[in-house]
Amino acid sequence: DQQVKQNSPSLSVQEGRISILNCDYTNSMFDYFLWYKKYPAEGPTFLISISSIKDKNEDGRFTVFLNKSAKHLSLHIVPSQPGDSAVYFCAASGSGGSNYKLTFGKGTLLTVNP
Amino acid sequence: NAGVMQNPRHLVRRRGQEARLRCSPMKGHSHVYWYRQLPEEGLKFMVYLQKENIIDESGMPKERFSAEFPKEGPSILRIQQVVRGDSAAYFCASSSPTGGAHNEQFFGPGTRLTVL
Numbered sequence: 001d002q003q004v005k006q007n008s009p010s011l012s013v014q015e016g017r018i019s020i021l022n023c024d025y026t027n028s029m030f031d032y033f034l035w036y037k038k039y040p041a042e043g044p045t046f047l048i049s050i051s052s053i054k055d056k057n058e059d060g061r062f063t064v065f066l067n068k069s070a071k072h073l074s075l076h077i078v079p080s081q082p083g084d085s086a087v088y089f090c091a092a093s094g095s096g097g098s099n100y101k102l103t104f105g106k107g108t109l110l111t112v113n114p
Numbered sequence: 115n116a117g118v119m120q121n122p123r124h125l126v127r128r129r130g131q132e133a134r135l136r137c138s139p140m141k142g143h144s145h146v147y148w149y150r151q152l153p154e155e156g157l158k159f160m161v162y163l164q165k166e167n168i169i170d171e172s173g174m175p176k177e178r179f180s181a182e183f184p185k186e187g188p189s190i191l192r193i194q195q196v197v198r199g200d201s202a203a204y205f206c207a208s209s210s211p212t213g214g215a216h217n218e219q220f221f222g223p224g225t226r227l228t229v230l
Contacts, residue, residue: 004156006156036221041123041223041224042223042224043118043205043207043221043222043223043224044157044205044221045221046218046219046220089156089157091157098170100145100147100162100170100209100219101159101162101170101173102147102149102157102159102219103159104149104156104157104158105156106154106155106156107156
């Protein structure tokens with residue numbers, strides 16, 4: 001029962017172009033969404049987050065969009081750089097007492113080609 | 115300015131042996147979380163601990179797995195009588211008690227357990 005789905009296992013883009021990573025969720029109790037970046041042999045590193053009261057959050061080259069009605073969020077990276085090559089995990093948490101419990105997708109491997 | 119530390123980074127055990135994974139949270143963090151990542155899967159929540167207390171162990175298998183976070187020293191995830199299906203990457207994360215409604219969790223580099 002996957003509550004957070006990343007349907008693209010991999011994505012390849014050219015340096016300088018936009019990378020768009022997608023994520024869908026099924027649990028309507030989720031109200032906080034995060035993106036983590038992970039390099040091989042390292043732990044996930046927090047990238048950007050968005051609360052369900054917003055539909056967009058921007059931080060430098062990274063923007064996360066949330067469409068609550070479609071239960072869909074996306075991460076845009078522009079311009080993409082070779083150093084962005086990593087696995088990107090979408091994660092979600094609910095409100096209230098168990099808001100610490102992150103539910104992760106399976107990840108999307110992004111490769112940015114020079 | 116050390117981050118979350120985990121050791122060992124790699125652990126090899128034979129079936130039936132015990133595995134002990136250690137996690138030292140970031141300085142000032144008193145909340146620890148353990149996640150497991152099976153091959154080709156995302157990270158899955160196992161347990162949430164505060165000093166000397168297990169807050170939520172709903173993601174932990176009922177048998178063979180236990181976790182603790184003593185008053186002094188690192189958090190320990192213990193797996194008794196390991197089986198091949200326990201082979202995975204185990205990640206620890208920590209957060210500050212004053213981080214607000216959605217405490218940001220900082221992850222360690224993980225321990226890769228291989229059961230032969």
